[in-house]
Amino acid sequence: MRVLVAGGGIAGLTAALRADALGHDVQLIVKSELGDGCTAHAQGGIAGVHGPGDSAALHALDTLQAGNGHGDPVAIATLADGAGDAISALVADGVMFDRTAGGSIARGLEAAHSLPRIAHSGGDATGRAISDALIARVRTSSVHVREGAFAADLLVMNGRVHGIRLLGGEEITADAVILATGGAGQLYPATTNPAGTTGDGIAMALRAGAAVADLEFVQFHPTVLAGAAPFLVSEAVRGAGAVLRDAEGGRFLLEEHPDAELAPRDVVARAVARQALAQGSPVLLDATGIAGLAERFPTIDAELHRRGLDWTRGPVPVSPAAHYLMGGVATDIEGRTSLPGLWAVGETARTGGVHGANRLASNSLLEGAVFGARAAESLSTSPPDSLQSRSQFAPPSDLLSETIRDLDADERPPSATNRDLGERAATFSRAELQQLMWEKVGLLRDDEGLADAVSRLASWAAPAPRTPEEQEDANLLVVARAVASAALDRTESLGAHFRLSPAPTRPALNRPAPHELAESRPALIGAR
Numbered sequence: 060m061r062v063l064v065a066g067g068g069i070a071g072l073t074a075a076l077r078a079d080a081l082g083h084d085v086q087l088i089v090k091s092e093l094g095d096g097c098t099a100h101a102q103g104g105i106a107g108v109h110g111p112g113d114s115a116a117l118h119a120l121d122t123l124q125a126g127n128g129h130g131d132p133v134a135i136a137t138l139a140d141g142a143g144d145a146i147s148a149l150v151a152d153g154v155m156f157d158r159t160a161g162g163s164i165a166r167g168l169e170a171a172h173s174l175p176r177i178a179h180s181g182g183d184a185t186g187r188a189i190s191d192a193l194i195a196r197v198r199t200s201s202v203h204v205r206e207g208a209f210a211a212d213l214l215v216m217n218g219r220v221h222g223i224r225l226l227g228g229e230e231i232t233a234d235a236v237i238l239a240t241g242g243a244g245q246l247y248p249a250t251t252n253p254a255g256t257t258g259d260g261i262a263m264a265l266r267a268g269a270a271v272a273d274l275e276f277v278q279f280h281p282t283v284l285a286g287a288a289p290f291l292v293s294e295a296v297r298g299a300g301a302v303l304r305d306a307e308g309g310r311f312l313l314e315e316h317p318d319a320e321l322a323p324r325d326v327v328a329r330a331v332a333r334q335a336l337a338q339g340s341p342v343l344l345d346a347t348g349i350a351g352l353a354e355r356f357p358t359i360d361a362e363l364h365r366r367g368l369d370w371t372r373g374p375v376p377v378s379p380a381a382h383y384l385m386g387g388v389a390t391d392i393e394g395r396t397s398l399p400g401l402w403a404v405g406e407t408a409r410t411g412g413v414h415g416a417n418r419l420a421s422n423s424l425l426e427g428a429v430f431g432a433r434a435a436e437s438l439s440t441s442p443p444d445s446l447q448s449r450s451q452f453a454p455p456s457d458l459l460s461e462t463i464r465d466l467d468a469d470e471r472p473p474s475a476t477n478r479d480l481g482e483r484a485a486t487f488s489r490a491e492l493q494q495l496m497w498e499k500v501g502l503l504r505d506d507e508g509l510a511d512a513v514s515r516l517a518s519w520a521a522p523a524p525r526t527p528e529e530q531e532d533a534n535l536l537v538v539a540r541a542v543a544s545a546a547l548d549r550t551e552s553l554g555a556h557f558r559l560s561p562a563p564t565r566p567a568l569n570r571p572a573p574h575e576l577a578e579s580r581p582a583l584i585g586a587r
């Protein structure tokens with residue numbers, strides 16, 4: 060089978076390697092260079108080394124609880140049960156995990172885990188170690204790698220995906236396409252994600268009519284160095300004993316949650332944001348009580364020195380930043396999407412609901428490894444021409460359907476100025492979009508702000524992309540609309556989606572009525 064994988068993080072690399080090992084003819088495309096994505100930036104590690112007193116069942120329970128009960132127990136059990144094999148496979152692929160004096164993989168603690176079960180490599184350079192090892196394996200495999208190939212759109216015929224159109228127009232056909240292009244951290248001005256994390260796969264899937272889910276759940280990491288260039292300070296630092304202090308030196312998290320600094324990430328991030336607002340300055344992360352900071356966290360230590368900060372002697376200022384998207388292209392636990400011929404894995408996917416409303420620390424690398432392999436293994440058992448069961452994918456809400464119908468209008472030539480385009484004419488800058496998302500669709504949300512964001516995003520148009528930057532901006536706009544409308548749709552607070560006030564009656568949106576847009580073409584989703 061000809062398999063086309065888009066994206067070169069842990070999920071894409073794992074899927075490509077496993078598909079190659081199974082005898083498929085695999086091509087892997089990335090828009091810049093292999094190793095440029097989020098995986099190489101991951102500090103925290105990979106969860107799933109279950110020591111004495113621990114088990115996959117306890118790991119699954121922690122995952123379900125951190126996700127506010129919104130996760131799917133079967134998907135979560137699949138993740139936790141798969142951890143042992145996934146970590147062994149990484150070791151076999153050459154990943155050198157940090158070990159104890161006795162030679163077993165050392166287990167670190169992070170927030171909302173009942174026990175230490177996180178494997179690290181090079182202290183805080185786990186993602187880099189995994190990325191380097193898997194890239195080395197791919198380079199010596201039969202996988203055909205193409206760098207600088209920007210996947211712009213899915214090729215869909217008779218409802219079935221049969222390849223990808225690259226920016227520039229070249230078409231690559233395949234029997235199966237696996238989207239693994241990562242998340243969309245660049246929706247926000249402050250993010251831990253690298254520059255290329257622009258929701259490309261999610262935008263492609265939305266344009267092609269694939270089902271998406273849980274896009275309102277955006278995770279903000281609580282401890283990112285405050286300043287112009289956000290830099291993650293791993294949760295492992297709090298796991299090792301660091302505490303958060305207000306301007307007076309008090310530990311404000313003690314009043315928030317019984318687990319204080321080790322409470323679930325959404326709780327800590329909101330408390331940090333609120334405290335910073337209240338005191339008018341960033342809160343402080345105090346790691347002075349931890350011995351051997353430079354040895355345990357060399358990457359963070361080097362960055363702090365570069366910024367002239369010495370965390371062995373005093374606390375350092377931190378703020379929340381966008382970190383991870385729990386939602387994405389809806390898949391089952393084999394990565395199958397609602398569209399025959401299309402799979403999605405890693406942060407691009409909403410993998411059967413594995414993260415619920417708030418991802419547990421260090422479960423993302425694990426998700427990529429476990430479900431990247433499962434997707435590859437399912438290729439032969441789900442012939443691309445067969446109709447996939449769509450009943451398992453919830454239909455989109457009216458608002459999301461409306462947002463998705465709007466995408467049709469964007470695809471029309473700029474000369475199409477009929478009423479279906481409504482007032483949509485305004486161009487936008489990426490900075491404007493990011494600021495809007497930060498202010499209205501950020502950590503603390505309310506109905507008025509969300510409705511305003513939906514309305515403004517609907518009024519913006521992205522011109523037909525010619526450059527990678529234009530394609531990224533067009534993708535960000537599509538994903539921003541879907542995230543904002545999903546957030547407006549969920550009227551209660553849940554996990555990472557937090558509303559400051561109960562939702563009043565939804566105000567009318569400043570946009571064309573759905574029936575006006577629907578006249579032009581059948582709805583992409585919901586009509587299937």
Ligand code: SIN
Pocket residue numbers: 101102103104292293294295419420421422423
């Ligand atoms: C971190 O190192 O704090 C991030 C780990 C994760 O996102 O799971």
